[in-house]
Amino acid sequence: MREFELEKHFSKWEFAARYHMTASDAQSMTVDELLEMAGDKAKDELLNCWLGYTETRGAPDLREAIADTYNVCKADNIQCFVGIEEGIYAAMRVMLNSDDHAIVVVPNYQAAETLALSICEVTGIPLLADENWRLDLDALRDAIRPNTKLVSINFPNNPTGAIPDHDTLNSLIDICRAHDIWLFSDEVYRLMEIDEEKRIPQIADIYEKGVSVNVLSKAYGLPGLRIGWAACQDKELLSSLEKYRHYMSICSSAPSERLSVIALSIKDKLLTRNRQIVFENRNKLDVFFSDYPDLFEWRHPDGGCVAYPKYLGADGVESFCHDLVETEGVLLLPASIYKSELMDTPQQHFRIGMGRHGIDEGLKVMRKFIDRRGNRL
Ligand SMILES: Cc1ncc(COP(=O)(O)O)c(C=O)c1O
CATH class of the missing domain: 3.90.1150.10 (Aspartate Aminotransferase, domain 1)
Known part of the structure; x- marks a missing residue:
């Protein structure tokens, strides 16, 4: 690679x-500042943390807290990872095979294209610099092949900060649905929109073949916790991700999970x-x-x-x-x-x-x- x-x-x-x-x-x-922000009980919760293995899917109360950030997805629609870099890796390995084709938005956070390219053929579709980084849906339509399995997006985009308008997003989903394509959506900068009107829904909530990935690293400012997750309505895919993780980190760090539950309790x-x-x-x-x-x-x-x-x-x-x-x-x-x-x-x-x-x-x-x-x- x-x-x-x-x-x-x-x-x-x-x-x-x-x-x-x-x-x-x-x-x-x-840690002290986070606990201070969260109030008296938080310190006890952390100090009483059991230092054993935790669940591969993620601690149940953590998945509940994460699910609270979604409209449709529930705790059993969440698979946790160490950061979301691990999640992107696992998802590409689980979702793509060598005879598949993937489409990735460019410019991108490199993991999105390099991991996909290590598995199958990939076509890039541009965010157009001269049009305020508009997503080129015509390029998407042209790129689709009979074996296209997945479209990979990231909005707000790293590095451009671009977010498509709601009509463009809906068209994107319509195109994926019409061709039975997974929409893999990296949403790690969501909730940091300049204008809240621009905020788009989480794909896993609105598309049955949508996978939303997120992490506590960016908008929440807690990258040292290394807690990320994938949300998805498809239980089979979630089960495959869980099985893949058995060969990776197995589970997250227990103190990180506790601190993440505490952080999500004061997310606002x-x-x-x-x-x-x-x-x-x-x-x-x-x-x-x-x-x-x-x-x-x-x-x-x-x-x-x-x-x-x-x-x-x-x-x-x-x-x-x-x-x-x-x-x-x-x-x-x-x-x-x-x-x-x-x-x-x-x-x-x-x-x-x-x-x-x-x-x-x-x-x-x-x-x-x-x-x-x-x-x-
Ligand atoms: C778009 C995007 N996705 C995923 C990641 C990885 O996040 P983490 O380091 O928390 O695993 C980053 C990190 O910069 C990112 O910018």
């Missing part, structure tokens, strides 16, 4: 760069806090980018914790991001990290994060760096 470009880059820089300006998660917290508090951070950071980015209209094309994403502005400097985005991290310790993700094996991707964009505290220092250093190089651009 092709190396995971983003993770490779993060292995080198995530903890080495002084200013991590491209994180895709919301600001995390300590967590989400309100995290949306506020994104809101404040977006305002800061508005100010920053408005000072450099010739250097950046800045557009708000529809949702998520990251944005994907375009760099207009003559040196190109790769050199800009490279110099920025090497000389100033400011980490951004240039477009090459999002290159696809399926089709050309826009070349001059970069990913910047909006979910964490402390972006002011990074922006200050970026300003100095840009101002110093001023007339070279």
